[in-house]
Amino acid sequence: MESLGDILKAWPSGEQILRIAEQKRTELLKDPLIISLRQKHPALTDAAINVNMNRLHQYVSEHRNCSQCPGLDQCPNDFAGHYTMLQVEDMNGTAQIIDKKVSCKKLRARQHENQLRSRIRSFYVDDKALKRNYSADEIIGNDLERAKSVGELLKYIDRTKTEGLTAKGLYLAGNFGVGKTYLMCFVLQELAKSGYSGVIVYMPDFVEDLKVLMHEPAKLKETVDLMKETDLLVFDDIGAENLNPWVRDHVLGAILNYRMERKPTFYTSNYRLADLESHFSFTNKDGEEHHKGRRLMNRVAPYVDELVVTGKNKRGKL
Template sequence: MNSIRSSLDQFMKNKDWRRRYEELREEVLSYPKIQTFQQEHPEVTEEAMENNMMKLFEYKRERQNCDTCPGLENCPNMMQGYQPELYSDTGQLTVRYHPCRLKQQADEQKRQQSLIQSMHIPKEILEASFDDVEQDHASRLSASNACLKFAFEANPGEDATGLYLHGKFGVGKTYMIGAIANELVARDISSMIVYAPDFFREMKQALSDGTVQEKMDEVKNAEVLMLDDIGAETTSAWIRDDVLGVILQYRLMQKLPTVYTSNYDYDELENHLAYSQKGGIEELKAKRIMERVKHLTVPVFVDGKNRREM
């Protein structure tokens, strides 16, 4: 049996293979980006180029894919979204890969999206923008400006002041907090939007599986917390005092701002919180909760057409 070495020698003597190799070699060395590299790095010798012909072939193949980029999802490179570059290291030739522009943009978009968390919030709210807030009513214009100002000035860890957006159904309160979340992304501030009725319902269910503390920690530690439609939930003393009260107290101590939306104004929400499922009235406990809310929010009234009926 012939040795591997002799088999390779025989293979190298094959004229067809040799001719094809020379053609590929010429294609590689005539590739404009490789020629530019040679001109810029005279320390890389012809011998080094010859000894690394397979690396150069790999570089040319992958770089040509980038030259005719079909888009990130259809990238044919060995490492999708990565672009090859030639480097000279003390006269030695090497090929390195780095994320291409499209890959960097996609990674940045994912990073930004990770800054917005949500619980039970529709997708269109997570894509909200102040550019799309209709300015067809003086109240909506004023509210939009207040929300934008908050997004520009919010300072988690230093200032716990948030907003309390209140008004009738369908006037765009939830959409505005989605727009706030996206503006905060530009400042690298994370936020969490929580649909309050579903969250409080989930907390009751968490009693049975022992995840109450875990769920509460996730919400109370958000840099900017947005409680959507607070007051729409069925009130219970436990939810009011041991969930909402604990969350708000923690955020007060940590100076973390909270934004609310509600169909109730301050007084109406206080009345709502005073009633429990069991029919009792606990005005003092409701007042304690509302003192925290009032002290750390700016009330913003939102009015206008009901978007849900259009």
């Protein structure tokens, strides 16, 4: 075990500390960033430099960290996702160095992604579908068979970005696993970039959950109001749910009745649009009710354009 005397002897003396500090100062002043700063602001005196050595050191070290960025989650800077910028301002005839924290590109990109995601709510839809980074080239390239329907989606997106929302949405029909939900998530993400809010609802699970919400009127009203007011509403896999009269007439009917002249509603389904009425007409309680099926269908069909999505079953690949 070392004695206290041995430890004290190992510590650098005052002269050694000054020598080390002077060496660090010399190295710092030779750094290209500091050379550039002094060239840009020739009014900076040696005294101003000496007073701000800590600021200069942090400025240089954080820029070095950023040049070898290990990723936002492992950011070594004092304030994660930020780096120090220096400004030189004239104060009473003397150049003063002012430091400020600036967010980096990676942080701004993450904040932008989070902002987009905050505009989209999902009910019973896998969050992975909404967190993907979509691109039109990838979507077409994954399956050229659906190029035509993707083209129509892109036209719809461009038209909405240019002209704003209309009351007309889209009805994506197709076989299992051809990517209908995938395509609708792409639409929601693209329009979220223009500030539009969206909700996507997986119908089979939503209808089952409504049976519980019947006994929680405040939560039910909050959910229905959200679906009424959101800019873009997607009913995913409509036709796969087990309807009862209350869900059909008092929930779906109320939502669609509110939206049909105001905001677009979108659907994905294994049914063609013309076949959806028979699904709406049958409930597990009252059997066939053609009049009520037609009434609900009258709030769907006039307010969508049908797109048939073809292609291969990609379940487990998207």
